[in-house]
Amino acid sequence: MEVDKMDENDWKYHGEGNKSLVVSHVQLSRVLRLLKYPAEDSENPPQTAEQAFRQIQNIVDFSSNVMSRFLGQKFIHSGEVVKLPLEFVRQLSIKVQHQRPAWRCDKVMDIYSGCALCLPNLTSPALPQPTHTAPLCIEIKPKCGFLPSSKHVSKDIKTKVCRFCMHQHYKVASGKWKRRSLYCPLDLFSGNRQRMHFAIRHLIEEPQNNFKIFKGGQCVYSSKEGSDDSVDLNSLLHHLRPYLLHGNNRINGHVSNKAVLHDFIQVLVNALMGGGGVGADRRGEGRSFCEASAFNRERIRHGSQGLPSEGVLFRILQTQMLDTLDIEGLYPLYRRVEQYLHDFPKERSRLQIDGPYNEAFLEKLQKCPSEDDGSVDYAAAKVHQYRVAMTAKDCSIMVALVPRSEGEDDEGQRWLRDLISSRTPAFSYSVSILDLDPKPFESIPSQLRLDQKIVSCYLRTGGALPKSSLPPLQDIFTAAEREDCTLLFHPM
Ligand SMILES: O=P(O)(O)O[C@@H]1[C@@H](OP(=O)(O)O)[C@H](OP(=O)(O)O)[C@H](O)[C@H](OP(=O)(O)O)[C@H]1OP(=O)(O)O
Ligand SMILES: Nc1ncnc2c1ncn2[C@@H]1O[C@H](COP(=O)(O)OP(=O)(O)OP(=O)(O)O)[C@@H](O)[C@H]1O
Known part of the structure; x- marks a missing residue:
């Protein structure tokens, strides 16, 4: 797939959830997963192209460095972030709009960042050998x-x-x-x-x-x-x-x-x-x-x-x-972290609240002590565990x-x-x-x-x-x- 030669006619609407819209390639076993924003933000995108790129890179890192350790590498396809021509994304958005279910249209596809997640199409997988029957x-x-x-x-x-x-x-x-x-x-x-x-x-x-x-x-x-x-x-x-x-x-x-x-x-x-x-x-x-x-x-x-x-x-x-406390037990720990970040906003990056989702993040949540020692580090680790469970x-x-x-x-x-x-x-x-x-x-x-x-x-x-x-x-x-x-x- 050459990103500089993208043609919206090669792609079709595939599906969507609450946060992303997915299009599939008509020939290759590939999908593009694009971010969605609340419709009221359509004129003013809530984040810059760099932030959107970072958000998708975070998804890739979280999937490949964190979730795959718990779920097993063999089940996971983390994909890669791609930068697409803005004109292609705009045309694509127009093309798929009428196929979208009405109840999902409170959100619009991100047409501003040009960023997407490229993944294998798991609904038309590449097969070890050709078959007569579609999977x-x-x-x-x-x-x-x-x-x-x-x-x-x-x-x-x-x-x-x-x-x-x-x-x-x-x-x-x-x-x-x-x-x-x-x-x-x-x-x-x-x-x-x-x-x-x-x-x-x-x-x-x-x-x-x-x-x-x-x-x-x-x-x-x-x-x-x-x-x-x-x-x-x-x-x-x-x-x-x-x-x-x-x-x-x-x-x-x-x-x-x-x-x-x-x-x-x-x-x-x-x-x-x-x-x-x-x-x-x-x-x-x-x-x-x-x-x-x-x-x-x-x-x-x-x-x-x-x-x-x-x-x-x-x-x-x-x-x-990994959700051992239930949301009711977790919430006071969330409040502890929130209060601490209010007092020391720069600590947000040390505690890796928004990533990066790397080995250090994994270590934080795996090495969490079994008893609450009253520290913010304990609370942050439990919040990280809860988020993985979510x-x-x-x-x-x-x-x-x-x-x-x-x-x-x-x-x-x-x-x-x-x-x-x-x-x-x-x-x-x-x-x-x-x-x-x-x-x-x-x-x-x-x-x-x-x-x-x-x-x-x-x-x-x-x-x-x-x-x-x-x-x-x-x-x-x-x-x-x-x-x-x-x-x-x-x-x-
Ligand atoms: O809270 P839940 O259990 O209703 O789950 C939400 C899902 O609702 P469901 O009950 O599966 O229909 C919800 O799915 P739908 O939009 O209802 O298809 C989302 O998956 C949502 O995740 P996110 O906020 O988009 O990352 C999910 O929210 P999270 O709780 O995972 O953030
Ligand atoms: N790699 C893939 N291959 C084939 N189809 C996919 C792939 N990724 C997503 N889809 C399809 O697109 C739909 C929406 O994708 P996804 O569930 O990732 O969206 P979402 O917005 O994150 O969902 P949620 O509502 O759970 O937040 C899926 O239900 C699935 O049918």
Whole structure:
């Protein structure tokens, strides 16, 4: 990619989140991730080109020097900062504007700095060998997978119902989503295949911003943001069926919709469980269940093997658990740092509040004493740990699947074979983690406020929501199956 010969016609809208907008190259497996600003700042960009460059370089450094140490290098693509011609960026912004979802248009793409992050396109990955079938890529934003056990937690409900499940009530009450998702992160992170299967089924039923499927780089399944319509499972089945016809799942030569969906989820669970290492889970008995999960514990047929210690879910969960104090215990330490910086503003750079995210930063957070000695250094280290945990609670996993033909060998290092494929169709898969941006120091007070709002909304409604806020029953899952997820779980 030659940055001085950029043509907006070579790029198309790919997606966006709260902080960045992503365009993909029409031929190369590359994306550009551009910063976004609040729309009211569109005339006067909130930072200079140098500051924007520094912000993106910080993202690269945080991902490659800090997050990769916790999550594992093999899952991470940190990318590089690129300087683009301003005219190209302006034309691109005009070109993509009409494809942007209306609810994201409170922010505008940065057209002033000319800086962007260039990354491999994880939805159309470079393959070890050419294939006839386009890769199927599944993006999951799993969110927080544990219940806090900090002594600072003031409301008992936080130790019983997970943040995601409580937040669902707040999101529906505040109109962010029309329907509540029954996905529970604690089921996904459980290491129990039945619970993981159940969790993924609910991601499929109500994807919100936690689940997307791409085929050949195009998003073919996601929540239609702001729309009242529920997702189109039939269209999903249409996309999935060609990938899942070769397993041992036929009855009289026909593969039922239920079998297609079951096998798809099974393949996904296998990819998420891959990675090797002995099963392990640091959450401890009794704290790995969320009381609001729709999963019926009594239905468990097979014990949990635990998450493999080299697998993506284990690594993400461990990193999330760097939040040992909960926001309620962390906030007073944040205030200690804030007060100190107020008195000694020049100390901001020694404490590396805004980076640089280098070895010294990593050392600060890794060498944090276990007890509070009252120092600002202790407080800053705990804040750094919390920010790393926040990033891990907000990252996404991309699983790329390629059907394997008989006798095919894997060459690429990142591509692993689905070994548990005696029944389900065989796939090669690769797992990556995306969106590993550092969360700003200043975001901590709003974390506390949001936590309080979520808990008080949940306590006010008693966890009860009108029936209309539940995902609608779709033909593929009968009412009985909703009760008993195990009907869809065929033992291997
Ligand atoms: O606070 P949360 O848990 O709602 O997470 C925010 C996400 O909301 P979600 O609940 O996943 O829909 C939110 O996602 P959406 O904009 O809702 O898609 C962002 O990821 C936000 O991160 P940032 O401020 O853009 O860096 C996330 O904020 P951080 O808390 O990670 O800063
Ligand atoms: N390297 C990549 N390859 C393919 N698609 C990507 C890549 N990076 C991001 N995307 C797509 O673009 C979307 C937005 O990117 P990203 O999640 O990084 O934005 P964000 O603004 O940081 O999100 P958030 O709302 O979590 O802050 C992702 O959900 C994903 O679908």
